[in-house]
Amino acid sequence: MKRIVKMVLAANLLAIALLAFVYPQQMVGPGKLVAGHQKLEADCFACHAPFIGASSARCVTCHKPADVGRLTTAGQPIAKPLTAVPFHQKLISQDCVACHSDHAGVKRFRQQGRFDHALLQEEAAGQCQECHKSPADSLHQQISGNCGQCHNRQKWVPATFAHNRYFALDRNHDTRCVTCHVRNDYKRYSCYGCHEHSPASIRREHIEEGISRFDNCVECHRGADKHDIRGGRGEGTGRRENERSRKKHDD
Amino acid sequence: MTTSLWRRHVLPFTLLAGLLAAATLAGDYLLHRLALVWVGRYLGIPGTLLIIGSLIYSLRKRKYIAAGSPKSLLALHEFAAWLGSLMVLIHAGIHFNAILPWLATVAMGVNVISGMVGKLLLDRSRLHVQGQRERFQLRGLSKSEVEQAVFWDAVTFDAMTQWRKVHIPIFIVFAALALGHIISILLFWGWA
Numbered sequence: 001m002k003r004i005v006k007m008v009l010a011a012n013l014l015a016i017a018l019l020a021f022v023y024p025q026q027m028v029g030p031g032k033l034v035a036g037h038q039k040l041e042a043d044c045f046a047c048h049a050p051f052i053g054a055s056s057a058r059c060v061t062c063h064k065p066a067d068v069g070r071l072t073t074a075g076q077p078i079a080k081p082l083t084a085v086p087f088h089q090k091l092i093s094q095d096c097v098a099c100h101s102d103h104a105g106v107k108r109f110r111q112q113g114r115f116d117h118a119l120l121q122e123e124a125a126g127q128c129q130e131c132h133k134s135p136a137d138s139l140h141q142q143i144s145g146n147c148g149q150c151h152n153r154q155k156w157v158p159a160t161f162a163h164n165r166y167f168a169l170d171r172n173h174d175t176r177c178v179t180c181h182v183r184n185d186y187k188r189y190s191c192y193g194c195h196e197h198s199p200a201s202i203r204r205e206h207i208e209e210g211i212s213r214f215d216n217c218v219e220c221h222r223g224a225d226k227h228d229i230r231g232g233r234g235e236g237t238g239r240r241e242n243e244r245s246r247k248k249h250d251d
Numbered sequence: 252m253t254t255s256l257w258r259r260h261v262l263p264f265t266l267l268a269g270l271l272a273a274a275t276l277a278g279d280y281l282l283h284r285l286a287l288v289w290v291g292r293y294l295g296i297p298g299t300l301l302i303i304g305s306l307i308y309s310l311r312k313r314k315y316i317a318a319g320s321p322k323s324l325l326a327l328h329e330f331a332a333w334l335g336s337l338m339v340l341i342h343a344g345i346h347f348n349a350i351l352p353w354l355a356t357v358a359m360g361v362n363v364i365s366g367m368v369g370k371l372l373l374d375r376s377r378l379h380v381q382g383q384r385e386r387f388q389l390r391g392l393s394k395s396e397v398e399q400a401v402f403w404d405a406v407t408f409d410a411m412t413q414w415r416k417v418h419i420p421i422f423i424v425f426a427a428l429a430l431g432h433i434i435s436i437l438l439f440w441g442w443a
Contacts, residue, residue: 005420013427020351020431028435031348044439053441097441105348109289 031104047102059096065089085131090124117153125153142177142184149186172224191217261407264371268364271337278341291341298338299429302359305331329370336363351435355428362425365418368411376408 020027025041033041040046049055062073069086072078088094098119101107117125124130128147134140150161163169167189178184179193191197206214220229282291308328310316336359343356380401387397398405 009420009423013424016351016354016428017431020435026349027351028349028432028439031346048439050438051442053439103348105346108346109292 029103030106031108033104034102037102054097054102056094056096059100060094063096065094083131084133087120087124087131090121091119092121093119139177143186144184146184146186166222167218168223170224189218257407261372264367267371268367271333271340271363274337275340275344278337279344282341288346291344293342294338295342298335298342299433301331301335301338305329305335329366332363332366336360349435351428352432355425355432358421358425358428361417362421365421369418372411373408376404376411380404380408 016027023042024044025033029041029044032038037047047054047058049058064071065088067073067075068088069081069083070078099115101110126148129145132147134143150159152160167173175194177186180189180191182188182190182193191202192199202214202217206212222228222230279291282288305328307316307319308321308324311319311321311324339359340356343352347353383401383404384397387400392400
């Protein structure tokens with residue numbers, strides 16, 4: 001290679017190296033920084049520890065964990081908080097970069113706006129209504145708390161609960177949840193909450209049939225038709241099954 | 252004559268270079284379509300290792316190492332450099348953010364093309380021009396008439412020879428820029 005070519009090459013590479021130090025954001029940064037951090041554009045090591053990466057320890061020098069979601073880094077109340085309730089104080093660990101990425105190029109590889117509830121302390125994770133509003137539909141307006149019985153922490157929909165698997169809410173049972181689930185406790189139910197069923201009438205009807213165990217109604221009855229008896233485990237369907245179930249019921 | 256050299260030599264080269272571009276676009280499209288963009292983010296590592304591996308031929312050619320058949324090593328050099336470049340191009344194409352990796356990618360592209368010129372065009376073109384000269388001489392054309400007849404082929408061949416000379420300097424530029432990119436990743440990546 002000619003000496004002049006070598007010199008031109010070396011000069012160009014040196015110029016590029018210098019530019020990388022003077023304008024690191026443009027030369028090596030993976031995209032623009034978020035608006036709040038644009039003042040740090042030329043100071044990579046404000047957030048990055050050499051050969052370790054962006055470090056939470058450096059984040060908390062400006063963002064005090066107790067103030068996140070409440071006060072700005074200047075100590076002023078946040079005018080328009082992103083979440084209705086501050087929750088960073090209830091996280092199991094202060095690992096900022098597990099959720100936050102500040103460069104546009106890195107953000108593209110992460111799902112934004114997705115919060116992993118596994119990061120919440122167990123006590124906080126059970127208090128859904130601290131952060132979430134109950135939906136405005138008629139079903140949810142009757143319920144307070146116990147969201148976890150139908151919904152999981154990964155996704156709101158699909159809800160994991162199908163009422164018909166346990167009891168069909170047909171026209172004869174088109175009623176408020178609390179009629180059967182007293183105090184919104186969905187782990188328990190009672191069939192005596194309505195005018196139709198009373199302990200005395202149920203007892204009388206079952207004793208007449210020779211049935212002595214009738215404390216758990218849905219074990220046999222999965223709907224309004226009192227002759228459609230599905231058996232002890234709810235496996236059978238149809239009349240033939242009913243006969244077998246009834247026999248078992250009677251034993 | 253120019254048409255002939257173009258059709259018989261330059262066109263196949265263009266097609267092979269086009270194949271690299273098409274494979275890059277197809278790879279990029281598939282990764283996006285299959286929601287595997289993160290794979291592209293890491294393809295730079297095997298791509299770089301393949302390119303580094305392809306340099307065994309360069310060491311053998313310059314007698315820094317004595318082992319290995321030059322012919323096999325050249326084939327390995329061509330294949331590993333092509334495949335490594337494809338991986339790096341997909342890696343680069345996933346998302347461009349900073350100028351330094353852009354420059355490294357451009358340098359690599361020029362490097363690959365200059366390498367392909369060497370592989371596909373020079374030898375065959377030299378033989379082609381030589382063959383044309385001999386054919387015209389056999390027909391009884393004078394030396395000046397022969398030179399006139401092969402003029403455009405000779406010009407094309409000279410241009411390609413010049414292009415070939417770019418291969419080593421541009422590789423050094425590519426290596427330096429890629430090294431800068433790798434160092435910046437090592438320095439700022441979230442390893443912890």
